[in-house]
Amino acid sequence: MLARMLVRLMDAQGFWTRPLGDLAFRFLHWLFGLMPAIRDLLIGRWLGHPLHAVLTDAPIGILFLVIVFDVLGNQGAATVTLAVGVLAMLAAALAGFADYADTDGKARERATLHSSLMLLALLGYLISLALRLGSNPAPSGGGVLLSVLSFLVLSAAAYVGGDVVYVLGNMVNRHAFRGAGTKWIALEPAELAGDEIPEGRLVKAKLDINQLVLVRQGEQILALHDTCAHAGGPLNEGRLIDGRLVECPWHASRYRLSDGLVVQGPSVYDQPSYEVRRREGGGWEARRRA
Numbered sequence: 001m002l003a004r005m006l007v008r009l010m011d012a013q014g015f016w017t018r019p020l021g022d023l024a025f026r027f028l029h030w031l032f033g034l035m036p037a038i039r040d041l042l043i044g045r046w047l048g049h050p051l052h053a054v055l056t057d058a059p060i061g062i063l064f065l066v067i068v069f070d071v072l073g074n075q076g077a078a079t080v081t082l083a084v085g086v087l088a089m090l091a092a093a094l095a096g097f098a099d100y101a102d103t104d105g106k107a108r109e110r111a112t113l114h115s116s117l118m119l120l121a122l123l124g125y126l127i128s129l130a131l132r133l134g135s136n137p138a139p140s141g142g143g144v145l146l147s148v149l150s151f152l153v154l155s156a157a158a159y160v161g162g163d164v165v166y167v168l169g170n171m172v173n174r175h176a177f178r179g180a181g182t183k184w185i186a187l188e189p190a191e192l193a194g195d196e197i198p199e200g201r202l203v204k205a206k207l208d209i210n211q212l213v214l215v216r217q218g219e220q221i222l223a224l225h226d227t228c229a230h231a232g233g234p235l236n237e238g239r240l241i242d243g244r245l246v247e248c249p250w251h252a253s254r255y256r257l258s259d260g261l262v263v264q265g266p267s268v269y270d271q272p273s274y275e276v277r278r279r280e281g282g283g284w285e286a287r288r289r290a
C-alpha cells in the first residue's frame with residue numbers, strides 16, 4: 001500500500017524529471033563519451049561491480065553521525081564529520097553520474113529524481129557547514145536544523161535510488177540467475193552458408209531457451225550469450241571488432257569473444273561464454289563455460 005503510494009508520487013514527478021533527465025543525459029553521455037577510461041573507472045568495471053553502490057553507503061553512515069554528535073553536543077566533531085560526509089557525497093555523485101550517462105527510459109526519470117534530491121541534500125549540508133563554521137565555537141541552531149532536514153532529504157533520495165536498482169533493474173547483471181550448464185545441447189544457428197556457419201561475422205543462434213551470438217573463425221566457433229549483461233541489448237546486432245570483440249548496439253559495451261570478459265563499459269559484468277563443438281552426425285552443440 002505504502003509502496004504503491006510512493007510509486008505514484010515518484011511517477012507524478014515525470015513532468016519535470018523527463019525533460020530534465022533527457023537534458024542531463026545528453027550532456028553526461030557526451031561528456032563521458034569523451035573519456036571512456038574515466039567512465040569505466042567510475043562505474044567500477046575494474047571492480048566487476050557498480051562502484052556507485054559501494055560508495056553510497058559511506059556518506060549516509062557518516063552524515064547520520066553528524067546528528068549523533070549534535071545530540072551529544074559535540075559541535076566540533078559534528079562539523080568535521082559533516083565536512084567528511086560532504087566529500088563522500090561528492091565521490092558517490094561522480095560514480096552515480098557515470099552510471100547515469102548510459103541510463104534510459106523510466107530508470108533515467110527515477111535517477112533524475114534521485115540525483116535532484118541528492119543535490120538538494122548536498123546544498124542543505126553545504127549551507128549547514130557554512131553556518132556551523134561561521135558560528136564556531138558557539139553551536140549553530142540553524143546549522144543543526146538544516147543538517148537534520150538534509151538527512152531526511154538524503155534518506156528519501158536513497159529510497160528513490162534503491163528503486164532505480166531493485167525495482168527498475170538498472171545496472172543489475174542480466175545473467176544473475178543463469179547458471180552454468182554441464183550438458184551439451186544442440187545449437188541452431190539462425191543462418192547457414194551451405195552447411196557451415198558463415199565466417200567472420202556475428203551470427204545469431206538458438207541454444208534451447210537461450211539466444212547466443214556466434215563468430216566462426218575457421219574451425220573454431222566463439223559464442224557468447226546474446227543478451228548484453230548491462231541492459232539486455234542484442235549483441236548479434238552489434239559490431240564485430242578485430243574479430244576478437246563484440247560491441248553492444250545499445251551503449252557500446254565490449255566483450256571478448258573467447259571468454260566473455262568485459263573490456264569496455266558501461267557494463268561492469270562479464271558476458272556468459274559458451275563452448276561449441278561439432279556434433280556427431282552433423283551440426284553443432286554447445287554448453288556454457290563454468
Ligand code: FES
Nearest residue numbers: 228231233248251
Ligand atoms: S545494453 Fe547497454 S551496453 Fe549493452
